[in-house]
Amino acid sequence: KAMYYASVNGGKRIRPLLIKEASKIAKISNFDSFILAASTECIHSYSLIHDDLPSMDNDDFRRGKPSTHKKFNEALAILAGDALHDLAFTLISGNLRNKNPKSQIKLINFLSQCIGHRGLALGQSFDLEFENKKQSKNKILDMYLKKTGKLFEFSFCAPFILSNANKSKIKFAKEFGLLFGLIFQISDDVLDEEGTLKKIGKTPGKDKKKGKSTLISNLGKQNVIELCSRELKDFETKYSNFLSKNSLLIELLKFCLNRVN
Numbered sequence: 001k002a003m004y005y006a007s008v009n010g011g012k013r014i015r016p017l018l019i020k021e022a023s024k025i026a027k028i029s030n031f032d033s034f035i036l037a038a039s040t041e042c043i044h045s046y047s048l049i050h051d052d053l054p055s056m057d058n059d060d061f062r063r064g065k066p067s068t069h070k071k072f073n074e075a076l077a078i079l080a081g082d083a084l085h086d087l088a089f090t091l092i093s094g095n096l097r098n099k100n101p102k103s104q105i106k107l108i109n110f111l112s113q114c115i116g117h118r119g120l121a122l123g124q125s126f127d128l129e130f131e132n133k134k135q136s137k138n139k140i141l142d143m144y145l146k147k148t149g150k151l152f153e154f155s156f157c158a159p160f161i162l163s164n165a166n167k168s169k170i171k172f173a174k175e176f177g178l179l180f181g182l183i184f185q186i187s188d189d190v191l192d193e194e195g196t197l198k199k200i201g202k203t204p205g206k207d208k209k210k211g212k213s214t215l216i217s218n219l220g221k222q223n224v225i226e227l228c229s230r231e232l233k234d235f236e237t238k239y240s241n242f243l244s245k246n247s248l249l250i251e252l253l254k255f256c257l258n259r260v261n
Contacts, residue, residue, distance in 0.1 A: 002072045002080035003087075007045035010063040015040045015155040018180065018252070022173060025246055026159035028098065035095050036158045042088040043115055043151060049081035051124065059206060061197060085115075098162055107161050114150040123147025132211035140215050141182070148188075149181030156180065172239055179235050180253060183228045187259040189214045190221060228257050 016037035023033035052059045052067040053074065060070050069077035092108055113119055123146030130143065156177035160169050192207045193216065207214055215224045232253050236243060243250055 002076045006049050006068045018155045022156045023159040026163040028159045028163050032096050039088040039091040042084045046081040046084035049077050103162050114154040119150040130213035135213040144185045148185040149178045152181035153177035183256045189216050
C-alpha cells in the first residue's frame, strides 16, 4: 500500500515523457518503452520517499498530499522506498521483450551508475552536506548533475541503449538528459521560492529555510535563467542537424525553462 501510495498518487511524469519521446527516435516497442518508464518512476518515487524523511529534507507533503512517512510511518516509508528501488531492476531484468542480453546488462549497469554512489545518492549527500555552507557555482552544478540530472540522463538514454544505438546517438541522449535535468532542477528551485503548496505540491520556501545551497542563492534568479538559456542555445547549435529532425526535443527544453520565465 505504501509503495502504491508513493508512486501512483499524482506527479508530472516528466521522466516517462522523455522515455516515450526517446523511444520513438530509437524505435523500440511501446511495451518496452512502458517498462522503462515504469522502472524509472519506481526509482524516482523511491528517491522522493527517502528525500522527504525527517532525517533528510523532512517534508510533510509531496504532490499535494501527506508524504509517505506521514501517511503511514517512517519505517514503512523506508521499506517502501527500498522495495520500489528493487522493483525497478525486477522490471528491467525480467519484463522487457527485447531479450538482447548485452543491451539489458548495459541498461542495468547504467541505471545502477546513475542512481548509486556516483549518481543520485551522491548528489543527495551533497545536498545535505552543503546546507548552511557557502558553495561555489561549480560545486552546486555538480550536485545538480548528480542529484537530478543523472536520472534524467538515464531516462532519455535508456531507449537508445536498449536499441543498441551508435555512440554518437548515445552521447547526444546523455547530454540532452543532463541539460534537461539542469533546467528542471533550476526551475524547481525558483518554484520553491515563489510557489505555493497548491501549485508545487510540497512545502514552499523550504530550501531557504533549511539553508540549501542553490544556484539562485549563489547567482540570483535572473543570472541563473540566463545561464540555462545559454546552455540551451549552445546545445541547439552543437546538435542542430539531429534536432532539425526532432524539433520537439528543443520545445521540451524551452517548456521546462518557461515554467519560471
